[in-house]
Every structure is written in C-alpha cells, then in structure tokens.
Amino acid sequence: MERIKNWVTENPDLSFAILLAVSVYTFFAITEPLFFTHRTGFAIMERFAVLGLVGLALTLCIIAGEIDLSIGSNAALAAVITVRFTDSLGAVNALLIALAISTIIGIIQGYFIAYLRIRAIVLTVGTLMLLRGVALFAAEEKTVMLTDFRIPDFISTKMLGYFSPASLLVIAMFIIVGLFMTYTRYGREIYAIGGARKEALASGISLKRPMIIVFAISGFCAGLGGVIIGLRSGTAQALGLQYLLLAGTVAAFIGGVSILGGKGGVIGAAIGTLTVNFLNTGLVFNVTPAFMVQLYLGVLLLVVIMFQTGSRVFENRQQRSQILNDVDQRRNIWADKISGIRRSSG
Amino acid sequence: MTDVTAPTDDLKFVQRIRRDYSPLVIAMVGLFVVIFVAGAVFTDDFLTWFNIKTIIRDAALVGIMAIGLTFVTLSGNFFLLSMKEIAALSIICFATLMGADWNQWGAGEGDPTTSALVMTFSVAFLATMIIATIAGAAQGALIGLGGNPIVVTLGAAGLFFGIGSWWSDNLVVSYRRPHGAEWLGTGSFIGDIPNITVAFIIIAVVAELTLRYTTFGRQVYLVGANRAAGRATGHENFGMAIKCCIIASVCAAFVAVAFSGQVSSAHVNYFSSEFGSSGDMTIMVIAIVMVGGNSIMGGYGSTLRTSLGAIFISTVDNMMVLNGFNSGARVLAVGLMIVFSIIVFALVRRGSRAVE
Numbered sequence: 094m095e096r097i098k099n100w101v102t103e104n105p106d107l108s109f110a111i112l113l114a115v116s117v118y119t120f121f122a123i124t125e126p127l128f129f130t131h132r133t134g135f136a137i138m139e140r141f142a143v144l145g146l147v148g149l150a151l152t153l154c155i156i157a158g159e160i161d162l163s164i165g166s167n168a169a170l171a172a173v174i175t176v177r178f179t180d181s182l183g184a185v186n187a188l189l190i191a192l193a194i195s196t197i198i199g200i201i202q203g204y205f206i207a208y209l210r211i212r213a214i215v216l217t218v219g220t221l222m223l224l225r226g227v228a229l230f231a232a233e234e235k236t237v238m239l240t241d242f243r244i245p246d247f248i249s250t251k252m253l254g255y256f257s258p259a260s261l262l263v264i265a266m267f268i269i270v271g272l273f274m275t276y277t278r279y280g281r282e283i284y285a286i287g288g289a290r291k292e293a294l295a296s297g298i299s300l301k302r303p304m305i306i307v308f309a310i311s312g313f314c315a316g317l318g319g320v321i322i323g324l325r326s327g328t329a330q331a332l333g334l335q336y337l338l339l340a341g342t343v344a345a346f347i348g349g350v351s352i353l354g355g356k357g358g359v360i361g362a363a364i365g366t367l368t369v370n371f372l373n374t375g376l377v378f379n380v381t382p383a384f385m386v387q388l389y390l391g392v393l394l395l396v397v398i399m400f401q402t403g404s405r406v407f408e409n410r411q412q413r414s415q416i417l418n419d420v421d422q423r424r425n426i427w428a429d430k431i432s433g434i435r436r437s438s439g
Numbered sequence: 440m441t442d443v444t445a446p447t448d449d450l451k452f453v454q455r456i457r458r459d460y461s462p463l464v465i466a467m468v469g470l471f472v473v474i475f476v477a478g479a480v481f482t483d484d485f486l487t488w489f490n491i492k493t494i495i496r497d498a499a500l501v502g503i504m505a506i507g508l509t510f511v512t513l514s515g516n517f518f519l520l521s522m523k524e525i526a527a528l529s530i531i532c533f534a535t536l537m538g539a540d541w542n543q544w545g546a547g548e549g550d551p552t553t554s555a556l557v558m559t560f561s562v563a564f565l566a567t568m569i570i571a572t573i574a575g576a577a578q579g580a581l582i583g584l585g586g587n588p589i590v591v592t593l594g595a596a597g598l599f600f601g602i603g604s605w606w607s608d609n610l611v612v613s614y615r616r617p618h619g620a621e622w623l624g625t626g627s628f629i630g631d632i633p634n635i636t637v638a639f640i641i642i643a644v645v646a647e648l649t650l651r652y653t654t655f656g657r658q659v660y661l662v663g664a665n666r667a668a669g670r671a672t673g674h675e676n677f678g679m680a681i682k683c684c685i686i687a688s689v690c691a692a693f694v695a696v697a698f699s700g701q702v703s704s705a706h707v708n709y710f711s712s713e714f715g716s717s718g719d720m721t722i723m724v725i726a727i728v729m730v731g732g733n734s735i736m737g738g739y740g741s742t743l744r745t746s747l748g749a750i751f752i753s754t755v756d757n758m759m760v761l762n763g764f765n766s767g768a769r770v771l772a773v774g775l776m777i778v779f780s781i782i783v784f785a786l787v788r789r790g791s792r793a794v795e
Contacts, residue, residue, distance in 0.1 A: 384601050391599075
C-alpha cells in the first residue's frame with residue numbers, strides 16, 4: 094500500500110491517466126452490456142493499432158518540444174501508395190515501399206528543422222499541404238481501391254484471442270520505442286532537447302541527431318498507421334485521415350505529456366490512446382454520430398490543456414509570491430539590523 | 440528636424456532594396472516574378488479584364504480570413520488551426536437565422552419587403568458576429584493564459600465543428616432568394632466589380648492602416664517581436680491574444696456570411712475540402728500568411744504582404760487551371776511554394792539574427 098502511494102505521488106500524470114482510462118472503461122462496461130465482451134476487446138485492439146501509432150508519434154514529438162502537424166498527410170500518402178501498388182507488386186512490397194517513403198519524409202523534415210533551427214510547426218504546416226498534394230498526385234485525384242479485397246486479409250486475422258498481426262506489431266513497436274527512450278543515450282537526448290533545449294545544446298548535444306530520430310519515428314509511425322488503414326479497408330483517399338491529428342494529440346495529452354516538452358512517456362501514450370479508444374468505441378455503441386465524437390475529443394483536449402495551463406499559472410504565481418515573501422523577509426531583517434545599528438550608535 | 444535621415448532617402452531604389460533585403464529573398468521574389476511573367480505570357484486568356492476580376496474575387500474570401508489571421512501571427516501567437524471551423528459554425532448560425540420562421544417581419548404573403556430583408560440580415564449578421572467574438576475570445580483567453588496556440592485551437596476546432604454539425608444535424612441549411620445577403624454574396628455596386636472584392640480591398644486597407652498608424656497596431660508588433668519587453672512595458676499577451684483572436688474569428692465569420700450569401704445555404708463541410716482553390720481552407724489561409732513573408736514567430740510582417748500573398752496564390756492557381764492542371768498538381772504547387780518560402784526565410788533569419 095505504501096509503495097502504491099509513493100508511486101502515485103511520484104507519477105501524478107500517469108496515475109491520473111490510468112484513473113481516467115479505468116473509469117471510462119467501467120462506465121461503458123456498466124452501461125453497455127456488449128462492451129465487456131471478447132469481440133469488443135478485439136475491436137478496441139484493432140483501433141489501438143492505428144491510433145496508438147499516431148499517439149506514440151505525437152508523444153515523442155511533444156517530448157522533444159515540437160509537434161508534427163503533417164502526420165495525417167503522411168499517413169494518407171502511405172495509404173495511397175500501399176493500396177495503389179498492392180496489385181502490381183504484392184501487399185508486402187507495397188507496404189515496405191510506403192513505409193520507406195514515410196520514414197524518409199520524416200528524416201528530411203527532422204533534418205531541416207534541426208538545420209534551419211525553426212519550430213517544427215512552421216515546417217510541418219507546409220509539408221502538410223505538400224504531402225496532400227503528393228498524395229493527390231499519386232492517387233490521380235481518385236479514391237484508389239484494391240481489385241482483390243482478399244489480399245490484405247492477413248493483417249486482420251485473429252491471433253491469441255484479442256490480437257491481430259497489426260496490433261501485435263504495434264505493441265512490439267511500443268515496447269521497442271519505450272526501451273529505446275528509457276535505456277539508450279539517444280532516447281535521453283530526446284528528453285533533454287525537449288525539457289531544456291538551451292542547456293542541452295550548451296552541454297554539447299547536437300540538435301540534429303535527436304530531431305532526426307524523433308521525426309523518423311514519427312514518419313514511420315504515421316506511415317505504418319496509414320498502411321494498416323489502407324490495407325484493412327482496401328481503399329485510400331488522398332484527402333482523408335485528417336482526424337488522426339486531433340485524436341493523436343488528445344491521446345498524447347491524456348498520457349501526460351507537457352506542451353513545454355521533456356515530460357511523458359510511452360506508457361502514458363498507450364494509456365492515453367486506450368482511453369480515447371474506449372471513448373470512441375463506447376460512443377459507437379450509443380449510435381453517436383462521428384461529429385459528436387469529434388466534439389467530445391475537442392472538449393477533452395481543451396479540459397486537459399486548461400488543467401495544464403491552470404496548474405502552470407498557479408505554480409508561477411506561487412513561485413512569484415514566494416520570491417516576494419523572501420525579499421520582504423530579507424528587507425525586514427536588514428531594516429531591523431540597520432535600526433539596531435542606528436540605535437546603538439545614536 | 441535634423442538631416443540625419445536625409446541621405447538614406449537619396450539612395451536609389453535598387454540600393455535600398457539591396458540594403459533592406461537579403462540576396463536570398465530577392466532571388467526568391469525574382470524567381471516568383473519570372474514564373475509569373477512566363478505564365479502570363481504563355482497562358483491564353485490570362486491577361487483579360489474578366490480573368491483579373493476572377494483572380495481577385497477568388498483571393499477575396501481566403502484573403503479576408505488571412506488578414507484576420509495575420510494579426511494573430513504578428514502578435515506572436517503562431518496561428519489558429521480553427522479558422523475553418525469558426526467559419527463553419529458562423530455559416531450555420533447565419534443560415535439558420537436567415538431561414539428561420541420568425542424573421543419575416545410582417546411581410547405576409549408574396550415577396551418580403553426591403554425593410555424585412557434588411558432586418559433579417561442585420562439580426563443574422565449581428566448574431567453571427569457575436570458568436571464569432573465569443574469563440575475568438577474564449578480561444579484568446581486560453582492562449583493568453585499560456586496555453587499553446589496550436590493545441591488549444593486544435594481542440595477548439597473539434598469543439599466548434601461538433602457544435603456546428605450538431606446544430607444543423609449535419610444537413611444543408613438553405614434559405615430562399617430573395618434574401619438580405621445577396622448584395623454581399625453576388626451583388627456589385629461599383630460597375631462590374633463584385634462587392635466581395637471591394638470588401639476585401641477595404642478590409643486590407645483598414646487593417647494595414649490600423650497596424651501602421653494606431654497604438655493598437657504598434658502594440659501588436661511590440662508583443663510579437665519581444666514578449667519580455669512587452670510585459671516590462673505593461674503590454675501583457677493576455678489582452679493582446681484575446682483581441683487578435685477576436686479579429687481573426689470575426690474575419691472568418693465575415694467570410695462565412697459572404698459565402699453563405701453567394702450560395703444561399705450552409706453546411707459545416709463547405710470550408711473543409713476542395714474549397715475555392717485547393718485543399719483545406721485553414722491550411723490555405725496559413726499558406727497565404729506564410730507565402731506573404733510574415734514571420735511566423737511574430738513581430739515582422741504586414742497585412743499588405745498577406746493580401747499580396749493571397750493574390751499571388753490565387754494567380755498561380757488560376758494560371759494552372761487555365762493550363763489544365765488537376766487539383767493534385769495545384770495543391771502540390773502551393774505546398775512547394777510554402778515549403779520553399781519557409782526554408783528561404785529561415786535561412787535568411789539564421790544568418791542575420793541570434794537564434795533563440
């Protein structure tokens with residue numbers, strides 16, 4: 094009990110995320126009789142495969158103090174490429190090509206952000222549009238479709254009860270990235286440039302390597318997400334997948350990242366994504382239209398941001414009042430001393 | 440007055456340009472001008488009065504939004520990702536009120552009277568503006584308190600879009616002609632120049648004059664260029680963010696009203712894709728602000744640049760349409776232009792100023 098208490102006080106964000114996830118799940122499990130079933134579990138894991146990737150990518154970006162707005166475009170491009178080339182090259186080859194292209198795009202973005210020393214928002218809002226254009230070009234402004242819808246069935250066969258190859262792959266990805274972030278120097282460099290960039294640069298960390306790694310992982314995750322969506326549905330639209338950015342950001346923020354960077358982790362990303370998934374799936378049971386889901390996600394994000402901003406404002410104010418108090422105390426001490434000296438001399 | 444400034448005024452035009460701008464920027468502008476002239480010469484029907492009118496009218500709607508957004512960008516608050524969602528909410532509000540039953544103002548049977556039209560329009564217009572003001576103020580307050588503008592407006596975008604869809608049941612809201620917004624949507628008072636073009640020009644001029652010659656305008660630049668200095672001199676970002684976000688959302692609402700006047704209907708998806716030019720409206724607006732050469736970090740730029748950026752993008756788009764390019768190539772071209780100008784401006788800044 095004592096250890097749990099310690100853990101909670103040490104990780105308030107993570108424990109809040111777990112609490113939120115458990116309460117959302119319990120709420121829907123009680124109100125919807127079908128929610129607490131094997132099939133729904135499988136459906137949630139299937140959604141987790143895509144959203145988790147985007148949540149993971151955005152979590153890494155926000156830990157590094159940046160945000161990747163082009164994630165939806167990158168995913169759409171990967172989906173279009175996969176679906177387009179599956180017929181001629183086979184699903185696996187098309188998938189690998191799409192992943193390679195997405196990762197290379199990420200690497201180029203990271204390189205430019207580090208080399209030009211601009212904020213990632215500025216560059217990625219440009220690449221957002223550029224990649225949409227490339228995707229439209231690749232799809233020839235049509236919705237691309239597979240001719241044989243049986244080809245990509247391998248990606249959603251059921252394994253081990255709750256999982257499919259896609260979701261197992263994503264879970265493996267989470268574990269690898271988690272180990273990478275915690276136990277390697279490169280991972281800690283990412284935390285360093287997010288939490289205290291000036292100090293990190295001053296202590297000799299180059300901006301290029303962590304930035305390129307972050308955006309390469311982000312591009313890879315976006316590409317993998319797009320590939321999974323494209324193969325699963327058998328169709329892809331160049332202008333689709335815009336909702337990924339909002340859902341991924343909500344997941345990342347529920348998972349406890351701070352917009353100032355340097356905080357959060359892969360476990361938080363997983364829990365945040367699961368919360369969003371529970372909410373999504375539960376709302377589908379209530380026959381909620383898609384736009385209402387967007388509304389709830391927007392409100393959720395605003396509430397989390399309000400909490401973060403509020404706590405920051407509160408902390409700042411406390412710090413300031415503490416400093417003022419200190420100053421007052423010192424002044425009083427000095428005033429006492431001075432009056433004491435005057436009295437003794439006079 | 441002393442003569443200290445006199446010699447600089449005597450500099451020749453070319454010399455002044457070379458002093459004020461870096462060679463990279465001059466090269467980029469030169470490249471754009473070359474493409475522009477080549478396109479103009481080799482495209483049939485490009486240099487006609489009708490086509491020029493079309494270009495400026497195309498630029499008008501996104502341009503007005505971009506002028507509003509420029510205030511936010513100049514004040515150092517990046518940009519609002521919720522521009523099109525504010526417009527979507529506003530257009531639903533406007534069309535619902537225009538089509539409501541209670542607004543006939545005693546018209547009875549037959550065509551409504553002029554005063555009825557005017558009253559309906561004013562009520563709907565005012566209500567839309569009030570909603571836009573509230574939306575802008577709410578976002579501005581959150582941003583001003585220290586919330587990241589991107590994340591706040593991303594959440595607000597989902598919220599506004601959801602409210603708009605919920606209000607209209609995700610259906611098209613339409614209202615009958617004749618209605619009170621026709622003059623703004625399709626009418627023209629001055630010769631054959633559409634009113635929306637005139638509105639664009641007026642808004643551009645007023646915004647530029649505000650930024651240059653009023654206290655508020657100078658404060659926008661101050662807060663954007665140096666937030667610490669702004670705070671030290673009593674110009675907190677809190678009030679500034681609220682004011683700028685209100686300006687941006689009111690501009691978005693105005694565009695929504697004008698567009699609704701054109702098509703006599705409203706739907707939340709009108710601004711989402713394939714609108715006017717190409718791609719997503721919010722991104723298009725941000726693209727205009729960037730291509731115009733405003734500094735995204737704030738403090739440098741003007742609405743004049745934004746207006747020219749709008750006309751430039753609209754011209755390139757028009758040229759590509761006349762040459763038979765599809766939407767993919769057009770989005771690609773605009774995207775290339777943004778990325779190109781971002782890289783050039785970043786390279787210039789990298790050489791000239793200490794990096795934060």
